[in-house]
Amino acid sequence: MLKNRSIISISDLSDEDMNEVFSQADRMLENVNAGKKMNIMSSKILATLFYEPSTRTRLSFESSMQRLGGSVISMADSKTSSTIKGETLADTIRIVESYSDIIVIRHPLEGAALLASRFSSKPVINAGDGSGEHPTQTLIDLYTVRKELGSIDGKTVTIIGDLKYGRTVHSLLSGLSRFDVEVNLVSPENLAIPKHVYNDVLGKLDIHVSTSLDEFLGETDILYVTRIQKERFTDKNEYAKLIGSYKITSKEVQKLKPGSIIMHPLPRVDEISPEVDNTKAAKYFKQAYYGVPIRMALISMIAGD
Numbered sequence: 001m002l003k004n005r006s007i008i009s010i011s012d013l014s015d016e017d018m019n020e021v022f023s024q025a026d027r028m029l030e031n032v033n034a035g036k037k038m039n040i041m042s043s044k045i046l047a048t049l050f051y052e053p054s055t056r057t058r059l060s061f062e063s064s065m066q067r068l069g070g071s072v073i074s075m076a077d078s079k080t081s082s083t084i085k086g087e088t089l090a091d092t093i094r095i096v097e098s099y100s101d102i103i104v105i106r107h108p109l110e111g112a113a114l115l116a117s118r119f120s121s122k123p124v125i126n127a128g129d130g131s132g133e134h135p136t137q138t139l140i141d142l143y144t145v146r147k148e149l150g151s152i153d154g155k156t157v158t159i160i161g162d163l164k165y166g167r168t169v170h171s172l173l174s175g176l177s178r179f180d181v182e183v184n185l186v187s188p189e190n191l192a193i194p195k196h197v198y199n200d201v202l203g204k205l206d207i208h209v210s211t212s213l214d215e216f217l218g219e220t221d222i223l224y225v226t227r228i229q230k231e232r233f234t235d236k237n238e239y240a241k242l243i244g245s246y247k248i249t250s251k252e253v254q255k256l257k258p259g260s261i262i263m264h265p266l267p268r269v270d271e272i273s274p275e276v277d278n279t280k281a282a283k284y285f286k287q288a289y290y291g292v293p294i295r296m297a298l299i300s301m302i303a304g305d
């Protein structure tokens, strides 16, 4: 179903596609947990083109391809590529598609992954385009909820942080809109969800918006925390005013509904206190771990034989 298809937005996947990714990820997870390397992509090459920093996304895509028996070529830093000489994204893609079978791209500009897919005859995966989307992170997020809480339907999800610039939130809201969930959106006023993102899910989700977290903690099943996206601010004074405006500590954890979980796409700066890491609710490192089986599933479904 996903064979040879680009994934630019979470809306590129049907419900059926998503369920297939999750069931393939279960199979991949068994292999990852057992420390077994598979050999189903041995003739294939994955290219990672990262025009923005990354730890989890790039390394988990590369780890996934290697665990599938495939090979990886990587541009981890655009400053060491011919981009610095003025080569356009379109020309870079025309070259990289001839060196690889599937391309993963992260770029600071919204729409860059879509543009890349238009210049590529090989499938392109959006690994984050500016403040736009991060669809594979959403697959990881939804998979984490399924694994840790059994199901997504019927849950209350409270999302706190930088809802304006946070691409993981934009994709997650779209992903959640396929389920029967209640969503609370909490942010400082200046970091509120963009109107177009809100309008896209309005009517599909039961949404409450607030600047205060406290009122939602007791009803929350999933507390999804995000950092303030410093790199998106043109005015660094504006960032300085907002940093530290919310923080999850053991005080907030105690107020959460029993059995609830805390997620974060990471990296974290100071929005979750380290004392939370050892609580039963903290699932953000497990969430990052699930990045490998999810990306193994995607790569094999898109570029496998």
Ligand code: CP
Pocket: 053, 054, 055, 056, 057, 058, 128, 137, 265, 266, 267
């Ligand atoms: N979650 C995520 O995208 O992390 P990186 O920026 O480290 O890839």
